[in-house]
Amino acid sequence: MSEIYLDNAATTPISDEVLDEMTDKLKNVYGNASTLYGLGRTAHTILEESRHTIAQSLNADDNEIVFTSGGTESDNTAIMQTAIARQNLGKHIITTAVEHQAVLQPLAYLESQGYEVTYLPVDETGTISLADFKAALRDDTILVTIMTGNNEVGATMPIHEIGTILADHQAWFHTDAVQAYGLLDIDVKRDHIDLLSTSAHKINGPKMVGFLYRREGVNFPSFLKGGEQEEKRRAGTENIPGIAGMATAVTAITPTEKAHRQEKYAGFKQQIVKGLTDANVDFEVNGSLASDQLQHVLNIWLKGISTYVMQTNLDLAGIAVSGGSACTAGSIEPSHVLIAMYGADSPRISESIRISFGRYTTTEDVAKFIESTVAIVDRLKSKRGVHE
Numbered sequence: 042m043s044e045i046y047l048d049n050a051a052t053t054p055i056s057d058e059v060l061d062e063m064t065d066k067l068k069n070v071y072g073n074a075s076t077l078y079g080l081g082r083t084a085h086t087i088l089e090e091s092r093h094t095i096a097q098s099l100n101a102d103d104n105e106i107v108f109t110s111g112g113t114e115s116d117n118t119a120i121m122q123t124a125i126a127r128q129n130l131g132k133h134i135i136t137t138a139v140e141h142q143a144v145l146q147p148l149a150y151l152e153s154q155g156y157e158v159t160y161l162p163v164d165e166t167g168t169i170s171l172a173d174f175k176a177a178l179r180d181d182t183i184l185v186t187i188m189t190g191n192n193e194v195g196a197t198m199p200i201h202e203i204g205t206i207l208a209d210h211q212a213w214f215h216t217d218a219v220q221a222y223g224l225l226d227i228d229v230k231r232d233h234i235d236l237l238s239t240s241a242h243k244i245n246g247p248k249m250v251g252f253l254y255r256r257e258g259v260n261f262p263s264f265l266k267g268g269e270q271e272e273k274r275r276a277g278t279e280n281i282p283g284i285a286g287m288a289t290a291v292t293a294i295t296p297t298e299k300a301h302r303q304e305k306y307a308g309f310k311q312q313i314v315k316g317l318t319d320a321n322v323d324f325e326v327n328g329s330l331a332s333d334q335l336q337h338v339l340n341i342w343l344k345g346i347s348t349y350v351m352q353t354n355l356d357l358a359g360i361a362v363s364g365g366s367a368c369t370a371g372s373i374e375p376s377h378v379l380i381a382m383y384g385a386d387s388p389r390i391s392e393s394i395r396i397s398f399g400r401y402t403t404t405e406d407v408a409k410f411i412e413s414t415v416a417i418v419d420r421l422k423s424k425r426g427v428h429e
Contacts, residue, residue, distance in 0.1 A: 134182070362410075
């Protein structure tokens with residue numbers, strides 16, 4: 042039985058062209074990019090060519106791209122180093138209640154160190170109110186960190202509007218774009234973004250590679266202490282094969298391709314909603330089906346069926362999806378995103394699953410998911426009816 046993979050928001054399979062590029066560099070470009078001899082110069086050339094490719098994808102300057110080990114390091118660097126570097130200007134930070142843990146955990150640490158964090162609420166679509174944001178902004182706010190798009194429900198935030206509001210404010214604006222990069226049109230200059238985090242493995246690139254966009258003039262010490270790589274902005278020998286692989290993945294995502302993928306994924310969403318509705322499955326969409334959302338993420342509430350039971354039965358059918366909550370050490374913990382959207386007492390918290398599409402998802406995959414879900418729901422309800 043071949044597995045149908047519908048958990049692309051968690052990670053994506055590496056593409057053939059990325060694998061070929063990385064294999065070539067692993068075999069042939071093993072020099073340290075910081076050395077002066079031929080092999081090192083070759084590695085350095087590839088490093089800078091990759092930096093240029095990635096910078097162009099955001100309308101950034103080449104020297105504003107800092108390579109990291111991925112989204113978590115990029116988020117931590119942006120948040121922790123901003124707090125340390127700017128504490129003389131204030132200790133107030135604004136974020137949302139639905140950020141990734143790579144943002145929430147460093148903020149929790151900063152709170153323990155005397156910083157004040159405002160967590161903006163979201164509505165039932167998973168989006169903040171600009172009025173709430175404006176009301177939270179203070180003279181001593183030094184950082185605003187708000188994700189571009191949500192990894193659990195696909196909600197998008199008003200990034201351009203936030204950036205415009207902050208253009209004349211002292212606060213630096215950081216956005217976690219890990220889920221949105223490669224799908225949405227992001228322009229760091231147009232949107233007045235100071236710091237932006239991404240990860241290669243979300244766009245069919247390698248794991249343990251990412252970058253932090255850091256606007257020229259946004260200065261703080263290197264998060265990692267050691268060598269003087271990345272122009273003293275990130276210590277550690279650069280991962281040339283991984284970086285070249287990420288650049289190859291980025292090259293594949295042209296503006297036309299982004300639009301094509303969003304349209305394709307929106308079609309998959311409609312296919313699922315129609316299929317489950319036609320089969321009389323009792324469900325609701327968590328969040329919104331609006332066209333401005335991240336179309337690769339669909340979160341649904343299957344009423345009366347626990348997340349664990351549904352996820353397990355789909356796994357047995359050869360279909361990989363995510364729970365509407367995070368799995369930790371074998372136990373399912375409530376989704377802070379769904380809690381923020383619907384309240385801690387909502388049955389959605391323990392009865393939702395996330396389906397997420399990717400480059401290699403097909404209409405047939407989605408049809409099989411619908412068929413299996415309908416069969417599982419009917420079987421579970423039949424069993425429940427026998428025992429009631």
